[in-house]
Amino acid sequence: MGEGFLGEIDEYFEKLSDLAKIAKEANIAVHELVESPGPHAAMVAPVLAFRESILTSEDENGLSGYLVIGFFAGRTRRERLAAFAMTFEVEHEWNRREVKRLCARYDSGQHLFKSVPGLFGKIRRRANGRQDFELIDVSAVSSVGGSEIYRAESGFTKLCPYLSPGIVNWAQNEWPTAPAFVRLDAGYYSATQPLQLLTEATLVPANPRWLEDFSLRKGMKDFAAYHLLDRPASEGHAEYWDYHVKKVRRLEVHVERREDDYLTMMIEELPRPDDPSGLMIARCIHLDTRDPALTPLGKVEMQHLDLAINVYEGEDRERRFAQMLQNGKVQDASFRTHLFRIERTPFVSLFSFCGMFLKSQVLSASGSMSS
Structure with missing residues (x-):
């Protein structure tokens, strides 16, 4: 594969980024921009032609099912396949840009x-x-x-x-x-009240049964990993839903008592590492406490609890998925941000936070019970 072709691929993805920005600023769906580009036809047409020129048998197999939808009518089969491919790739680029924007550090110019x-x-x-x-x-x-x-x-x-x-x-x-x-969206402000999203109610899960003492001693570590398997729905609807719909793959828990009066815990939930967006957006919980070993769990107080997302892209996501938190150090996220922080709350509230924040109910229940 020559350098010239690789340069064309790079230029193609740069154009996708431009089209994603245009669609977002115009507040239109990406497929509408591709189907009726209007003043942007001079940009869309050559990008679409290039995408058609590099269609593969994998594209054919993966995209043929969308032809029945009816979008991009009046074009040849290959042109329609290319239009669907480009639409999805622009959307993936849009999502990548949006996640990166949401993770950007606050600054006074936002x-x-x-x-x-x-x-x-x-x-x-x-x-x-x-x-x-x-x-x-x-x-x-x-x-x-x-x-x-x-x-x-x-x-x-x-x-x-x-x-x-x-x-x-x-x-x-x-x-x-x-x-x-x-964490507020620093890119959003409106003088008038926007419509609220219709969101699913957040259910507070019941606390699991706990060990009777808080026994991890200084210098001791504990680690657990829980994996979802690709099993048929007949073997468990909840696990099937978490794997195929929520795309969750693994939950890792790492606990370490560094001092007699200092314990830290990290929990990270990893989704599929091959999402077409090129991103792996992991959900992360971190907490610490100054209560010593053998403190009754009902009396343990967290100094803080953080909820965050760790975003891995490119080689970073491959490295992270191949590693475990067992040794306490893994591949750094490509970018990340904290979403929520609360201080001086009971340690047992961790399991309610896990149940509400982590996507997999199967894995969050397993992780809670392990502790």
Whole structure:
């Protein structure tokens, strides 16, 4: 494969990125832009022609089923296949750009902070006094009816879509005085109230049965990994749904007591490592506590609990999926962001957070029971 062809491929994906931006700014579906490009025809036509020129037998097999939908009518079969391929690839690029944008560090030039400058001062400060540029004090904004829409002074913004408003509502109701911080979409601000999303209710799971003591001693580590298998639905509908619909593959738990009075825990849920978007978006929970070994679990308090997403792309996702948290160190995420943080809450609340935040109910139940 020559360098010239590789250069054409690179240029093709650059054009996809441009088309994704055009579709987003025009607030139109990608297939509409491909089918009726209007003033962007001079960009769409050559990109579509190039995509047609590199159609493969795999494209033919994977895309033929979409021809019955009726989109891109009046074109040849190969042109329609290329149009579907390009549409999906633009959407994947759109998703990649959006995830990257959502993970970007806060800065004063973002739309939210230009519209509500005072909110920039509400960004969480670390113990050293420096802002973390990821989370905002939840007391600085207020949810509209418990939804993902938040009032920010005289206007409105939204939670990062990877954080369910149900988690925030539940935590605030349970521990109204606990310091809590949320990830808002800094690219979104509206002077008028937007429509709320129709979202599934967040159910708070029951706490599992626990060990009678908190026995991990200084220098001790514990690790567990739980895998979903590709089994038929007849062998378990919940596992089948988690594997095939939610695309979850593995849950890893790493616990370490570094000092007599310091324990840290990391939980990471990994989805399929071969998503067409090129991304592997893992859900991560991190917590720590200063309570010593043998403290009754009902009395253990977390210093903090964080919910985050770790995003792996390219070789990073291949390396991460091939590794385990067992040794405490794995491939760094390509980019990541915290979504929620709460401080000084009971350790046993971890399992409710797991049940609400992790996508696989099968694996989160397994991970909870292991502890």
